[in-house]
Amino acid sequence: MVATVRAAVCLCLWLLVCQVRGSYIPQRMNKTIQNLLKxxxxxxxxxxxxxxxxxxxxxxxxxxxxxxxxxGVLEKYEELIGHMLSELPTPRPQTATDQxxxxxxxxxGVGTNTEAGVGDNVRxxxxxxxxxxxxxxxxxxxxxxxxxxxxxxxxxxxxxxxxTQSKAxxxxxxxxxxxxxxxxxxxxxxxxxxxxxxxxxxxxxxxA
Amino acid sequence: MVATVRAAVCLCLWLLVCQVRGSYIPQRMNKTIQNLLKxxxxxxxxxxxxxxxxxxxxxxxxxxxxxxxxxGVLEKYEELIGHMLSELPTPRPQTATDQxxxxxxxxxGVGTNTEAGVGDNVRxxxxxxxxxxxxxxxxxxxxxxxxxxxxxxxxxxxxxxxxTQSKAxxxxxxxxxxxxxxxxxxxxxxxxxxxxxxxxxxxxxxxA
Numbered sequence: 001m002v003a004t005v006r007a008a009v010c011l012c013l014w015l016l017v018c019q020v021r022g023s024y025i026p027q028r029m030n031k032t033i034q035n036l037l038k039x040x041x042x043x044x045x046x047x048x049x050x051x052x053x054x055x056x057x058x059x060x061x062x063x064x065x066x067x068x069x070x071x072g073v074l075e076k077y078e079e080l081i082g083h084m085l086s087e088l089p090t091p092r093p094q095t096a097t098d099q100x101x102x103x104x105x106x107x108x109g110v111g112t113n114t115e116a117g118v119g120d121n122v123r124x125x126x127x128x129x130x131x132x133x134x135x136x137x138x139x140x141x142x143x144x145x146x147x148x149x150x151x152x153x154x155x156x157x158x159x160x161x162x163x164t165q166s167k168a169x170x171x172x173x174x175x176x177x178x179x180x181x182x183x184x185x186x187x188x189x190x191x192x193x194x195x196x197x198x199x200x201x202x203x204x205x206x207x208a
Numbered sequence: 209m210v211a212t213v214r215a216a217v218c219l220c221l222w223l224l225v226c227q228v229r230g231s232y233i234p235q236r237m238n239k240t241i242q243n244l245l246k247x248x249x250x251x252x253x254x255x256x257x258x259x260x261x262x263x264x265x266x267x268x269x270x271x272x273x274x275x276x277x278x279x280g281v282l283e284k285y286e287e288l289i290g291h292m293l294s295e296l297p298t299p300r301p302q303t304a305t306d307q308x309x310x311x312x313x314x315x316x317g318v319g320t321n322t323e324a325g326v327g328d329n330v331r332x333x334x335x336x337x338x339x340x341x342x343x344x345x346x347x348x349x350x351x352x353x354x355x356x357x358x359x360x361x362x363x364x365x366x367x368x369x370x371x372t373q374s375k376a377x378x379x380x381x382x383x384x385x386x387x388x389x390x391x392x393x394x395x396x397x398x399x400x401x402x403x404x405x406x407x408x409x410x411x412x413x414x415x416a
Contacts, residue, residue: 024388025381033380040374053365053376054383058358063394064272065355070387072359077383080376083367129380136384140391147273150266151280151356155363157261159291166248168261168288172241172337173233175262175285176344179278180232183348186271200408 029132032125039122040084071144072151074137081130088126089119237340240333247330248292279352280359282345289338296334297327 054073060066137145158164262281268274345353366372 023385024392025385029384030381033377036377037374040370040377042371042374046371047375047378053372053379054362055358056382058355060351060355062272062351063390063397064270065276065351067390067394068273068276069355069358070383070390072362073383074387076362076365077376077380080365080367080373084373087368132384136387141387143268143270143273147266147268147277148359150263150277151359152363154262154280154284155360157284157288159288160295162248163250163254164261165288165292166245166250167255168285169241169244169248170255171260171262172285173238174264175278175281176237176340177231177233179282179344179349182271182275182278184232186275189271 026132029129032128036122036125036129067141068144068147071137071141071146072148074133074141075145075148075152077133078130078137081126081133085123085126085130088123091120091123234340237337240336244330244333244337275349276352276355279345279349279354280356282341282349283353283356283360285341286338286345289334289341293331293334293338296331299328299331 054076058066058069060069262284266274266277268277
């Protein structure tokens with residue numbers, strides 16, 4: 001009972017904060033997450049153990065750099081929800097009610113408490129979240145997501161394989177040069193921008 | 209013999225291209241890599257098998273996004289060379305000659321063809337490359353390297369653990385909102401910059 005009241009208070013506070021801040025989360029998404037948390041239930045000790053899945057406190061200043069990290073987080077959410085969907089029991093044949101669930105706001109159904117019914121609801125809800133994440137990624141984080149995915153694949157490099165070691169050594173000149181050139185280009189671009197700004201200022205406010 | 213001539217021609221061509229392009233690679237670094245490639249020897253078929261360790265052809269347009277990928281590549285080079293160093297035989301006690309190797313340009317020594325001697329030379333050369341990579345990272349890719357490292361750690365997420373699944377679900381609202389807010393902020397910044405530019409143009413060239 002206490003846990004339910006606490007969850008309700010948390011949800012209300014969250015919705016209030018979202019409204020004040022001007023949140024981008026659709027109401028249906030909020031509801032869907034709250035419903036799913038009832039299915040994927042863990043204790044408060046497990047939830048607040050101080051080890052978040054994705055670190056929120058990264059020492060990043062540049063917006064574009066932060067966006068690559070967020071692109072990676074979205075990639076991982078897509079993979080995780082895909083995995084959660086694959087863990088559900090085999091789906092029932094789709095009915096008109098299921099279709100309705102996909103298109104309308106989700107309200108927990110009455111009389112759907114059978115194992116298969118619960119599984120189907122969870123599937124509909126997870127699919128909805130997956131579609132929202134994919135949409136956000138496609139519209140705003142396409143390039144960042146690709147780079148993050150490429151970085152994930154670098155994790156697999158076989159460090160003790162002589163072919164990998166030799167090939168990487170053979171390419172080091174190229175990468176070192178590329179890294180230095182790119183940094184230099186960025187510095188030149190910034191200098192040019194600064195000079196253009198100064199020139200404009202002189203034109204607008206010429207000295208007496 | 210043919211392979212040696214081919215390697216020499218390749219090196220000459222590379223040095224020529226570097227000079228034309230204005231390369232950032234110190235001459236000592238080039239020599240060191242060529243020396244090491246004699247130690248980490250693989251066949252041409254293995255080297256040119258069409259599977260590079262780090263992909264050079266990424267569809268990235270934004271400089272900052274590309275820099276995060278390169279930050280990740282530098283991180284991996286650091287890890288790989290560290291691993292290669294750990295694979296070498298136990299070092300001899302350091303002598304004045306070794307110290308000289310570390311501070312002066314490297315020339316393959318005469319009479320160092322014993323197993324331990326070769327190992328020591330390779331160690332000095334790998335340490336030199338490692339110091340160059342660390343230097344480049346520290347000066348120009350610090351933030352990008354950190355983000356890439358954080359993304360590498362995301363690879364380890366345990367997808368089939370209910371605690372991870374539930375915690376990630378509980379944080380989805382925060383990440384979705386953060387991703388949307390960041391994109392919006394970037395768009396607003398761009399719009400402001402564009403308006404400022406237009407306003408300056410109007411001031412500099414007022415209509416008759």
